[in-house]
Amino acid sequence: MxxxxxxxxxxxxxxxxxxxxxxxxxxxxxxxxxxxxISPQAAGLSYETSSLLPGADGVRYFRADNASLVRLFRTLGIASLRIGGNSVDQGSALPTDQDIVSLFDFARAANVKVIYSVRLKDGDPQAAAHAAGLIHQRFADRIECYSIGNEPSYYKDYDIYRARWTTIRDAMVAADPQARFCAPDENPSPELSARMIREFGNEAGRLVQLSQHSYPFGCSYRNPKEKDLARLVPFDAAESREKMLQPSAYQVYQKIHDQTARLVQGTSLSFRLTETNSYWFSGLQGASDSYASALWAADYLYWWISHGAVGLNFHTGDRTGGAITLPARYAVFVTSPHGYQVRPLAYGLKLFDLGGHGxxxxxxxxxxxxxxxxxxxxxxxxxxxxxxxxxxxxxxxxxxxxxxxxxxxxxxxxxxxxxxxxxxxxxxxxxxxxxxxxxxxxxxxxxxxxxxxxxxxxxxxxxxxxxxxxxxxxxxxxxxxx
The missing domain is CATH 2.60.40.1180 (Golgi alpha-mannosidase II)
Incomplete structure (x- = not known):
């Protein structure tokens, strides 16, 4: 470099x-x-599936002619783009062929590999197969792996989850014979992860990567079940910034690692945090969007890479997805009048880009x-x-x-x-x-x-x-x- x-x-x-x-x-x-x-795809971002849909003005976020976004991805060294999040299962609209093509045209322009999620909850196997066939025919060089669903803990019965997952996988493999999968895209769940590796971590199962989510410092709010957004009570920002920078954070990372990443040892599977950031529930104002996040992100990314992860995808976007949407306080950057305004976390990713190769x-x-x-x-x-x-x-x-x-x-x-x-x-x-x-x-x-x-x-x-x-x-x- x-x-x-x-x-x-x-x-x-x-x-x-x-x-x-x-x-x-x-x-x-x-x-x-x-x-x-270090994997060339070590540094990544994660977006909601809803980000593929056209905005109110009919313009798509991910498109090859979005020069500022393409340039920013390249500047920050972003090489992995995961599409999923709450809206893959909870959103009302699925991406159209045009939405998918626009995403992958952007991926080609920005030189990123894509982890593409399809719907699991009430999902249509044929719709998933159609998307996989389109991607295989036109963008085989850009797809890293597919994911089926997001945080599937709503399936209390593993046998039901496995049957649904397998049905969708089989339909996608029929449309894309080279299809590879990452799973379960869940918060740390050792039992589910171990079962997935045992049953699908082979050539026939097509599972090549154990994918996990992690927000190591917990929720942004004291009362996350509150439905009235005006009554949400955030944790103290100053105390939360301290948590991000204290050496005790390594103990949290290590516990998550021992519960999940260790499961791929002795297998052919890789491990990746496909959705991660500091605090869940859109991030904590004054902490997730503070300069502390820059120092934290660089250290956090290096720690996981040095402990065997092939990469991390920081969840970002202008707003979070799902049943409740809020401004993304943990965003790496947000849309601005003249392009994209970076948040401090972006500088942590750039610091990694300047040293994290080889x-x-x-x-x-x-x-x-x-x-x-x-x-x-x-x-x-x-x-x-x-x-x-x-x-x-x-x-x-x-x-x-x-x-x-x-x-x-x-x-x-x-x-x-x-x-x-x-x-x-x-x-x-x-x-x-x-x-x-x-x-x-x-x-x-x-x-x-x-x-x-x-x-x-x-x-x-x-x-x-x-x-x-x-x-x-x-x-x-x-x-x-x-």
């Missing part, structure tokens, strides 16, 4: 930026201990308890090294953190570059208007002109790099090792 623009180092390793937080944090990067290769290599952090630092590293085939640092230390008392990166291999040269993610005043409550990556914002037309900074020679030695990170910031450092 090209480094892009290079400007003199402004903020990286500048000892004049405030006081430092005591002892430096140390990151040990083992470039010779290569682990797993093969993962171990990056071990040794820091004091008050230094909340995450680190990940990847290595390219040409020995290009990308180190992503996420400093989640924040608050009025937080000071810049010195980070010493120690490598097990010497640097090939002294050409080391970095790019920084930050918000004004290092405020995790900030909205997107103050967030920059490489000194630049992502524009409504999908363009971004962030600049890499060349690090001073004084910060580089034979096998080490030293940087100073601002509180609540992210950074990608790129170098080459021998």
């Amino acid at each position: 090209a480094f892009g623009l290079v400007v003199p180092l402004a903020l990286v390793s500048n000892p004049r930026i405030g006081r430092r937080s005591g002892q430096p944090a140390v990151v040990y990067v083992a470039t010779r201990a290569r682990t797993s290769r 093969t993962l290599v171990p990056a071990e952090v040794r820091a004091s308890p008050h230094q909340n630092l995450a680190a990940y590293a990847t290595l390219g085939e040409d020995n290009s090294l990308a180190i992503t640092l996420i400093n989640k230390t924040h608050g009025p008392a937080a000071a810049p953190t010195e980070v010493q990166i120690r490598l097990d291999a010497p640097l090939a040269d002294a050409q080391v570059r970095a790019i920084e993610l930050r918000s004004a005043n290092n405020d995790i409550a900030a909205d997107a208007s103050t967030v920059t990556l490489g000194g630049a914002a992502i524009q409504e037309d999908g363009t971004w002109n962030g600049a890499w900074s060349e690090m001073p020679k004084s910060a580089i030695s034979r096998d080490a790099i030293t940087v100073t990170m601002l509180p609540a910031s992210g950074m990608v450092i790129r170098a080459r090792v021998r």
Whole structure:
């Protein structure tokens, strides 16, 4: 990947930026201990099926000539697009042939693979087969896999669910002999997942991916069963932002992983979070749409990829779907007068895009308890090294953190570059208007002109790099090792 623009180092390793937080944090990067290769479709988005339908003006959201949306997908590095959500089973209207063609024309223009869901609840096998046949005939290169239904916990009897799922699958396979499926597209459900793998995780069953949903921090509201939207009581935004950035979040991820992702070990199936975000029920205002979400998303994506997931699809859109629709507070971006206005979460995805390609290599952090630092590293085939640092230390008392990166291999040269993610005043409550990556914002037309900074020679030695990170910031450092 090209480094892009290079400007003199402004903020990286500048000892004049405030006081430092005591002892430096140390990151040990083992470039010779290569682990797993990151899937090209690691970063993805998830949309409601209803987003395929034309708007009130007759214009479709997903279309090949939607230049701003195509550009934004490419800018953010989005390579997977899942279509499903509540509206696949609860919506009143199914996508027409024209809707499906427009979606896949967009997918081709944006260079994404599609996970396409068909209706399970009261679903028509022939309608599903028709859609699969159309996709197979015209867009076989764009379909990743099919999903049948969404969060099928409404089927209390597994035998009924299995029979319905199998009937629709068989009809789709008859129309698309190459059809592959992911399932069950459910909130963590170890028993259902294990049954699906056991019965369908073979060549005849066509199940190739275990797909799960996860909103690790729970509901946005204290009373989610309330039907009167005006009476919904949100959780405290400040406390919710803290939950997103605390190390205890890893325990939540690990529990979900152990319940679900471990089930594919020893099988040919992959694992993917096909619908995920911070808080369910449309997201929590002041948390899901705050700068904290940028730091959280980059760390969350890397954590799951480093724990075996092939990718994550962040649920997004202008509004959520289903029986109740609300503005999507957890959106990656929303429609705006001149294109799409990004939310802070988009910057977390872009930070991953700048460093999350190639093969993962171990990056071990040794820091004091008050230094909340995450680190990940990847290595390219040409020995290009990308180190992503996420400093989640924040608050009025937080000071810049010195980070010493120690490598097990010497640097090939002294050409080391970095790019920084930050918000004004290092405020995790900030909205997107103050967030920059490489000194630049992502524009409504999908363009971004962030600049890499060349690090001073004084910060580089034979096998080490030293940087100073601002509180609540992210950074990608790129170098080459021998």
